Amino acid sequence: MSGTNVSTDVVELLSAFPVADELAERFAAAGHRLYLVGGSVRDALLGRLSGDLDFTTDARPPAVQKLLAGWADAIWDTGIAFGTVGAAKRGQTVEITTFRADAYDGVTRNPEVTFGDTIEGDLVRRDFTVNAMAFDLVERVLVDPTGGRAALAAKVLDTPATPQESFSDDPLRMLRATRFVSQLGFTPAPRVVEAMTAMAGELGRITPERVQAELSKLLTGAHPRAGVELMVATGLADVVLPELPAMKLEIDEHHQHKDVFHHSLVVLEQAIDLEEDGPDxxxxxxxxxxxxxxxxxxxxxxxxxxxxxxxxxxxxxxxxxxxxxxxxxxxxxxxxxxxxxxxxxxxxxxxxxxxxxxxxxxxxxxxxxxxxxxxxxxxxxxxxxxxxxxxxxxxxxxxxxxxxxxxxxxxxxRVRPDLDGNEIMRLLGLPPGPQVGRAWKFLKELRLDRGPLDHDEAVAELFAWARSEGIEPPG
Structure with missing residues (x-):
């Protein structure tokens, strides 16, 4: 965080996104509050606000839709069951979610959606304190009920509620912790690591698609080794990628060989050093x-x-x-x-x-x-x-x-046979079918072995192969 005045820092970054002020004016005129929230605030405080903005409001979804109508270039409601309305304006994507006060069933990660009435109540239900901050776009003040700004400065990953409560509500948050370690270079609080280790098995409640999305973000982060090591140390990898901890082979004094797991982490880092166009x-x-x-x-x-x-x-x-x-x-x-x-x-x-x-x-x-x-x-x-x-x-x-x-x-x-399929059929008098495919494969193998052949040599080799297969060329 570059400055001492957090509000000024955020306002300066938001100046590149005039849609934020336009939305705030519309919501305020209708008697509603609008906040930049979550990862958008975290990234703004880190000086790197991304193009997609997340907002939260006290307005219910139907009211949000009405406020966006006539302003947005496009509106979509694919997330409206969870209180989220999406919109685009001049190429800028925004998502606006009504304050939430959800309850989880403890079996799946799907909450019973309940709308809340206060920004503080919405923030304390979020995954980590660094994501539990909001910026009031009307009053121009930071709302930080769980100490997210201090955690961000210290690069510490902690939960607003106890980790046990947070991870019980949504076990995917444990894997998300490893992702933030990779992406942001944060260190998880000891109580977070302890809860992840004790509750790793709960990750089995999460669908493979959601696990894959978090794993991919972890691997394409700036510090993937740290994220992978946390995933293995806490037992999360035993659930989502058990082949990783299996590579931690014992090494005894009689059978010296590399620690395969450690070697793989080094190879990962060295491969990253060779990337030319961003994460691969x-x-x-x-x-x-x-x-x-x-x-x-x-x-x-x-x-x-x-x-x-x-x-x-x-x-x-x-x-x-x-x-x-x-x-x-x-x-x-x-x-x-x-x-x-x-x-x-x-x-x-x-x-x-x-x-x-x-x-x-x-x-x-x-x-x-x-x-x-x-x-x-x-x-x-x-x-x-x-x-x-x-x-x-x-x-x-x-x-x-x-x-x-x-x-x-x-x-x-683009290694190809010296004769294409049409010429093979013409020379051998064959209709399309498996024999043509076998002839094509033979000529490709010949090309790989001997390099390019001139046309007459390729035809002679084709005829010789055909006769060995019981195919008599016409004429």
């Missing part, structure tokens, strides 16, 4: 879970060694299963799984045995994920042996140069 959710999930298959594949070898054979194959399957359970989008699931599956392949390159064909396959199998795969492989180098680390990075530099060289000669990102 797919890359971050892949970095955190790239070794998810190690616990299930760990084998103790004679002589004191430890192996994790095929952990990338097992890991890709586990990633798909977990991300599906969390209702991630199909493209996110497949991208993360493919990165996990491919993250070890580079380590066969250092032996010097890769042909141009192997490089083509590496690029082709990665497809659009190649830039992310480059980052993941580099981030996966966590050895403390500086000489070994430098050697690995030099080897990957050499592979990238080789990819660029071959790509300059061939369009690796």
């Amino acid at each position: 959710l797919v890359l971050r999930i892949a970095a955190l879970l790239h070794d998810i298959g190690k616990p299930d594949t760990r084998r103790f070898e004679e002589g004191g060694g430890v192996s994790f054979h095929h952990h990338e194959v097992v890991g890709a399957k586990m990633v798909r299963k977990r991300l599906r359970a969390l209702r991630y989008a199909k493209d996110v699931i497949e991208d993360v799984a493919q990165l996990v599956y491919l993250h070890l392949r580079f380590h066969g390159y250092g032996s010097g045995g890769w042909t141009d064909s192997a490089v083509r396959r590496y690029v082709t199998d990665a497809g659009h994920l190649l830039p992310r795969l480059h980052k993941l492989v580099r981030a996966d180098c966590t050895t403390r042996n500086r000489r070994k680390a430098n050697a690995l990075q030099r080897t990957y530099d050499e592979l990238e140069r080789r990819i660029d060289r071959i790509a300059a000669e061939e369009d690796l990102r």
Whole structure:
């Protein structure tokens, strides 16, 4: 918080959003109060008010709709059952919610919606004190009944009521705490950590979709490692992502190997350092879970060694299963799984045995994920042996140069057979069907192995393949 006069700080930030003053005037003229509230106030006090504004008011939803009519460019009522009316004005989105005084049933996270009459009563039912502040847009004063401003200055995350009451009302707040640790760099109060640890199992009441939304915000925050560590330490991860604590493998004096969980956190941080255009959710999930298959594949070898054979194959399957359970989008699931599956392949390159064909396959199998795969492989180098680390990075530099060289000669990102499907059908006299698909696949594999073929050579190879399949070309 940059200044001593909080009201002045907020007013200055709000000057960039004239819709706030316009709304305040309309509500005041009708005898109602209007407050900027919650995360909007928190962010304003942090000097970074975002574009979407949240307001609260004593006006009931029908009255809010009437006040917005004739002013807003668009109005929607998808949240009206919970007292929220949304609107847009000159590209600015606002949500206005009637004071709430809800009661929870203790079984689901769905409250019995009850409207309140005071701003103080509304604020004390919110999740954390840093989100339990409001700014009176008419009087230009901060309303802070639970000490949110002091908590914000101290970067402490605490609850307005007791944590037990707060988390019992809505268990998702426990996961939201880990998200705020990641996004804002806050430290949870000891009583909050204690309650999260004791009540972690309550998170099972929450739908996977809501859990996934909070997890994604945590992972794309500024400090995701701190959020993940809190999630694991309190037992929340046992409920929502049990594969994470499972990576905390015991290390004894006879079987030395990296702590897989700690290694994964380091890889996450190193992958973040390689991001170029802001947080990359797919890359971050892949970095955190790239070794998810190690616990299930760990084998103790004679002589004191430890192996994790095929952990990338097992890991890709586990990633798909977990991300599906969390209702991630199909493209996110497949991208993360493919990165996990491919993250070890580079380590066969250092032996010097890769042909141009192997490089083509590496690029082709990665497809659009190649830039992310480059980052993941580099981030996966966590050895403390500086000489070994430098050697690995030099080897990957050499592979990238080789990819660029071959790509300059061939369009690796769009490897296609030298003959397309129409020409295959014409040359072999085939109708559309499985045989054409097999011929196309044969020619693609040939292209990967040998690079581009001239037309006559490709036709000759196609005819030879066709005869081996019992297909006699016409003429």
